[in-house]
Amino acid sequence: MKRLSMVQWLNSNTVLLSSVLQIGDSREINARSYVLAVQRQYEWFGGNEGEGAFPVFARSLPKLPVSAYVQTRRLNESPVLSVRSIHLIAVSTAAVVHIGSTSTIDADTRIKHIRQLSEPNIPFSLSLPQAAIRITKDG
Amino acid sequence: MNYTVINRDVQVGDIYLTAVTSSAIFLIGDADVINLSSAFDTPPESLIIGPLVPLTPKGS
Numbered sequence: 069m070k071r072l073s074m075v076q077w078l079n080s081n082t083v084l085l086s087s088v089l090q091i092g093d094s095r096e097i098n099a100r101s102y103v104l105a106v107q108r109q110y111e112w113f114g115g116n117e118g119e120g121a122f123p124v125f126a127r128s129l130p131k132l133p134v135s136a137y138v139q140t141r142r143l144n145e146s147p148v149l150s151v152r153s154i155h156l157i158a159v160s161t162a163a164v165v166h167i168g169s170t171s172t173i174d175a176d177t178r179i180k181h182i183r184q185l186s187e188p189n190i191p192f193s194l195s196l197p198q199a200a201i202r203i204t205k206d207g
Numbered sequence: 208m209n210y211t212v213i214n215r216d217v218q219v220g221d222i223y224l225t226a227v228t229s230s231a232i233f234l235i236g237d238a239d240v241i242n243l244s245s246a247f248d249t250p251p252e253s254l255i256i257g258p259l260v261p262l263t264p265k266g267s
Contacts, residue, residue, distance in 0.1 A: 070237040071214065108259060117261035124248035138208045146216040149235055153221045163227040169237040175230035177245035182262065184255045
């Protein structure tokens with residue numbers, strides 16, 4: 069049996085990008101968030117760029133081998149979990165805030181981060197892309 | 208292996224959290240299975256200094 073969760077006061081500001089704020093019991097939560105974060109020195113976006121698959125998004129997760137079988141016994145001497153107040157500023161990128169009990173939570177986040185700066189002393193107009201230039205950058 | 212947990216009285220006062228992010232969880236309650244992962248791909252080459260060029264993934 070699972071315990072009862074009691075929270076008197078919850079103050080939450082922002083919940084975004086595949087995050088979950090669940091009040092009450094749940095059975096299964098699956099949260100996924102794939103982020104391509106590009107920061108550029110100049111405000112420039114070249115249309116459909118970045119739509120191809122970066123390896124980090126396709127990569128399968130390593131599986132943790134669990135050899136031992138664990139028989140778990142839970143004795144709930146007190147059936148209640150009680151919290152007076154929760155003050156939350158942000159829940160982001162496939163994160164979960166859960167008041168209540170659950171069976172399975174599965175969350176996965178992939179973040180590809182790229183920063184592009186122009187060379188010092190080169191004017192903005194010259195640092196804009198030329199049609200023929202295409203370089204491959206990935207790690 | 209046998210594992211016994213005795214859950215006694217839990218009473219918490221005030222919780223102040225700035226952020227829960229990137230497949231993290233904040234749970235008040237019980238759970239059976241929790242599986243969380245997050246992968247960050249930020250190698251040194253991800254800082255590109257030079258003319259602004261469109262993003263091209265490897266192999267394309």
